[in-house]
Amino acid sequence: MSEERKDYAQVLTDLYGRALEAHYDILHLASATGLGDSERTAIDLATRIAAARDSVVWRAESVANVYLISAAVVGVRPDRRKVRRLLYLARRIEAMAERIDREGRRGNVDLMFKYDRIAESYVKGLLESGKNLMTFYNKARALLSEAAELSQELLSETSDNLAAIGVLPRKRIMEQFEEGLEDLASDKGELPEAINKDKAGEGD
Numbered sequence: 540m541s542e543e544r545k546d547y548a549q550v551l552t553d554l555y556g557r558a559l560e561a562h563y564d565i566l567h568l569a570s571a572t573g574l575g576d577s578e579r580t581a582i583d584l585a586t587r588i589a590a591a592r593d594s595v596v597w598r599a600e601s602v603a604n605v606y607l608i609s610a611a612v613v614g615v616r617p618d619r620r621k622v623r624r625l626l627y628l629a630r631r632i633e634a635m636a637e638r639i640d641r642e643g644r645r646g647n648v649d650l651m652f653k654y655d656r657i658a659e660s661y662v663k664g665l666l667e668s669g670k671n672l673m674t675f676y677n678k679a680r681a682l683l684s685e686a687a688e689l690s691q692e693l694l695s696e697t698s699d700n701l702a703a704i705g706v707l708p709r710k711r712i713m714e715q716f717e718e719g720l721e722d723l724a725s726d727k728g729e730l731p732e733a734i735n736k737d738k739a740g741e742g743d
């Protein structure tokens with residue numbers, strides 16, 4: 540591999556790595572929707588959303604950009620509808636975070652960046668005004684869940700694109716490697732059977 544190609548592959552790998560970190564952050568944000576107690580869940584959810592106000596859009600952009608770049612490199616048509624939808628959802632989450640911060644602080648500058656207290660104040664305000672807490676929860680959950688799902692889809696397609704040009708290993712190769720390790724563990728150290736050369740290309 541030439542030095543130029545190595546540098547090119549490294550840039551794509553770095554972009555993918557940053558997008559993967561951004562995706563995990565989106566998943567972490569969405570994971571707050573699975574807790575039990577409704578009021579505690581709403582506070583935890585509001586806390587994470589408020590804390591993500593300045594980062595959720597660029598995280599979505601990181602995933603979207605590496606997807607578009609990988610599609611261009613491979614020469615396939617990207618699904619721009621998914622990209623637009625992910626960025627739209629990120630902006631909706633950002634707007635929700637701004638509202639939580641504004642209504643939770645109520646002009647109190649001492650609460651700036653104290654997201655847990657801002658969230659508690661926000662949820663308390665919802666309850667005091669007679670609003671249904673589950674309306675906030677369900678709306679936030681729908682936004683976060685869809686954003687996480689779209690991020691996963693775009694990143695998965697990105698990995699397929701990068702595997703097609705040899706920047707990342709093909710998924711099936713990785714699966715066979717992992718299966719081989721499992722076999723070694725379960726068969727008391729016996730080596731897995733050699734791959735049949737006539738079938739080596741199947742499933743790639």
